[in-house]
Amino acid sequence: MVNEQLKNVDDKGKLNLPDDMPDWQKHVVRGEKRHRDAQSALGKAKDQLRTSEATNKVLNDKQLVLPANLGLSQDEITEINGLATSDPEQYRLRMNAAETNARTKAQEELDSGVTKSIEEANTSHITQNRVTVLQNFRDANPELVITDDVLVNDVPPRFMNDLTSGKYANYGEYLEAVKGYLEKGVVIPAGNEGDKHNLNHVSGASTPGKLAGDKQKLTDLSKVSL
Known part of the structure; x- marks a missing residue:
């Protein structure tokens, strides 16, 4: 009964209970909704904390570091170095472009590491939580x-x-x-x-x-x- 009535909510999350429902039943349903809302809020807070911890772990282990050669091949380095005296402006543009590309790639790798860490943390949490919930459910049934x-x-x-x-x-x-x-x-x-x-x-x-x-x-x- 409670689960069915908890589905009767408006777009703002407010319960719409039948007028003819006994007061004691309304009290039970509302109490259960408050409990679930509190659990949901707690769950979201824990999710945010878990995400922050996973992010910090990656950022502490791996900083944004550009490779010494900026990801350029030896031929590209030779070509760009040759511009240092023959065409300083072109040299500056090529170096800026190489640094930008290297920074973008390094950031993508760092972001990928953060995403992977968060996914692993969430998967581990879900698995552990489901094991506990399933065992409690078995004990109750x-x-x-x-x-x-x-x-x-x-x-x-x-x-x-x-x-x-x-x-x-x-x-x-x-x-x-x-x-x-x-x-x-x-x-x-x-x-x-x-x-x-x-x-x-x-x-x-x-x-x-x-x-x-x-x-x-x-x-x-x-x-x-x-």
């Missing part, structure tokens, strides 16, 4: 088996596409959506811990799994698109 194979082979790609596009605010919402999908087709027979069961899908396919209580390994998110 012991009756639901979610493994790498389930996420990759049993859940339609549209769920991950929606996460990537931003339809889901976070990985937790994605897992809730996956849970809703799987629960429509999951059949867990009664039996002792360790009994086998099938994940029956909407398409009619099935994948062997294990009952709650089976020890699950942390998912290897390298198999799942980030």
Whole structure:
């Protein structure tokens, strides 16, 4: 109920709750929105800090340094040096152009290093965060088996596409959506811990799994698109 109502916001982010909704439900929804807004603000602040740290790391390790020969070949250097006496003005123009080109290339390489560092920091953060969120989700839903194979082979790609596009605010919402999908087709027979069961899908396919209580390994998110 809460997740559905949280989608009812105007273009300014203000909730539009039904007039006939009980006050206690409105209180719950508004409280959850405040919590998510606070988490979102905190997440943005951490993102900015992580970006700054990644940028500073590169800038501290690699400064903008021009090569001694400005990237010129030996023939070009000989040609330009010859202009120093024969045509000083042309010499100055050629040297300025060479320095500008060398500076531009060095800046591009530095920017590329910063971008790569930021991407690596973000990827590492996302991976670590998803491992934690997934384990917490498993602990909260012991009756639901979610493994790498389930996420990759049993859940339609549209769920991950929606996460990537931003339809889901976070990985937790994605897992809730996956849970809703799987629960429509999951059949867990009664039996002792360790009994086998099938994940029956909407398409009619099935994948062997294990009952709650089976020890699950942390998912290897390298198999799942980030």
